[in-house]
Amino acid sequence: MFLKEVEPYIVIAQQEWKLNLGSNARNLAVEFSKTRPVMYVNPAIDIKTSLLSVNTAAGRKRLHIALGLYPNTIQVADNLWVHTPSSVNISINWLKQVTLYNMLNKSNAKRFFKSLKKAIDELGWQTNKCVVFNDSQMFTGLYTKEYLQPLLNFYYIRDNLIEHPYFKFHGSRIEPKTIQHADSVFANSSYLAEYARKHHSLSIDIGQGCELEIYDAKKHYTLPDQYKSIPHPRIGYIGFLTGERLDIALLEELAMKKPEWHFVFIGPEEIMFQQSRLHAMKNVHFLGAKKPEDLPAYMQHLDVCLNPQLINPLTVGNYPRKIDEYLAMGKPTVATDTPAMQMFLPHVHLAKGVSGYISAIEAALNEQSAAGASEAISFAKAHTWQACVEKIYQTQKQLLHV
Structure with missing residues (x-):
């Protein structure tokens, strides 16, 4: 089933789809796909990771996809595709020289979005009618509008990542800019929404969805x-x-x-x-x-x-x-x-x-x-993914005046 009457969503994720860890981005992508076509985008692999994993079958396959030797967009469910970028990022997080880092980060983003735009075109979607939902990919996300030019660009925060050692040095200066470039920011807690609001007035706490189907308080479970x-x-x-x-x-x-x-x-x-x-x-x-x-x-x-x-x-x-x-x-x-x-x-x-x-x-x-x-x-x-997504759709309607 393909739904042409609604805007496709592009979910730019922190985690690989195949990990199947129940990440927020994956849960939201599945919920989005109930009403519209969705492309879940895996993070691009970098040179360091490639070298560390090249001796494993999974690592070699991932590298081959990044080099364009295998198909990199597959359909995993109705209205849901997974795209793995055919690009290899330069490993730059260790760089402290800001000018050089910025130049290489922009180069990484350009290759990432070139691969993504090609995948969007192959599915017959129009980039300027797509909505990007960026799961805290702050470094790449800085260039979403420049290289992709989507209908709307949303940024999502579900962890205070700039306090993590990996993100702290460059993220503390780049994430505020990425937030400012977004059309709206969504967070899964009031605290994170308040943080985002310092940089973007339209920052909304959409709450957190949970998969609670297996938790039945009325059922008697055998004592382990x-x-x-x-x-x-x-x-x-x-x-x-x-x-x-x-x-x-x-x-x-x-x-x-x-x-x-x-x-x-x-x-x-x-x-x-x-x-x-x-x-x-x-x-x-x-x-x-x-x-x-x-x-x-x-x-x-x-x-x-x-x-x-x-x-x-x-x-x-x-x-x-x-x-x-x-x-x-x-x-x-x-x-x-x-x-x-x-x-x-x-x-x-x-x-x-x-x-x-x-x-x-x-x-x-x-x-x-x-x-x-x-x-x-x-x-x-009451804390469902559907409730979270309804708040996102309400904001989308507000921005598009529909």
Whole structure:
């Protein structure tokens, strides 16, 4: 099915489509494709990455596509195509000389958009009738209007990337310019929308979509075998365990001060967690990574769910998708008090510091009312990709005066 009556969307993504990680850009592309043709654009490969991966079959194929030796636009679903740029970027992030960096960045962007424009033409679309939705590709995105000239150019922020070491040096000066060049900016939290509003007045918090179909609070899930040796109360976190985003020191203090509570961690660990004191504590249990379809059972049999976020410039504006998952299962939830978490009140307990967390967990352990759980479930279930996309379409209509 091909829909000619609406504007095609070009989603310029940070992540490869094939990773299938449920990234925001991929989720939004799928939602866009329900009403219009969509092209999801993989990031261009760079010379450094090519050299590091050339000895693998996937790396060689990726390089061959970049060199134009294989087809680089494939249809993956109704109204949805994936384009892999037939270009290889010069690796330039290490350059500190701004003039030289700017020149090479513009050269990278020119090759990227040349490949993209060719793909658009091959599908029979008209570039000036396409809407670009740029998933924080700030460096390439600076030249969208110059090299592509789309109908509209949208920029999307779902992480405070300029605080990440890779993006910080050049991104802190380039992202504001990319934002200014956009027709509108969208963010998945009020904090990030406020940041964008400093550079563009039409910066809108569209919220966050979540895939909550598998989380059914009314269903009874069998107790996982790993839980049978873990007493109540079980206080748990489910997700990637990284010291860059989670407060390990806080968790260590909580586990020491409350030995009668059992702390359960479910998910893959990076090195900072592996080396933490948590592994030596008898009331701390690391259960490893699980299949997505198994997570509701592990979640249901926790007494309290946690999001012990570390507050730093990288995380302070993040929308924590796991909170929606916890609430969709009707679980009492305690999380670090950040600006992005305010929208979840009164359905969560917010806390700061060890004493604040102890008080919040104690409150969460009190029996939750059926009405309170029902309201939390309804609140979480309202956070859909459809709701996000409807806000984008409303802005598009406003800009096009239709």
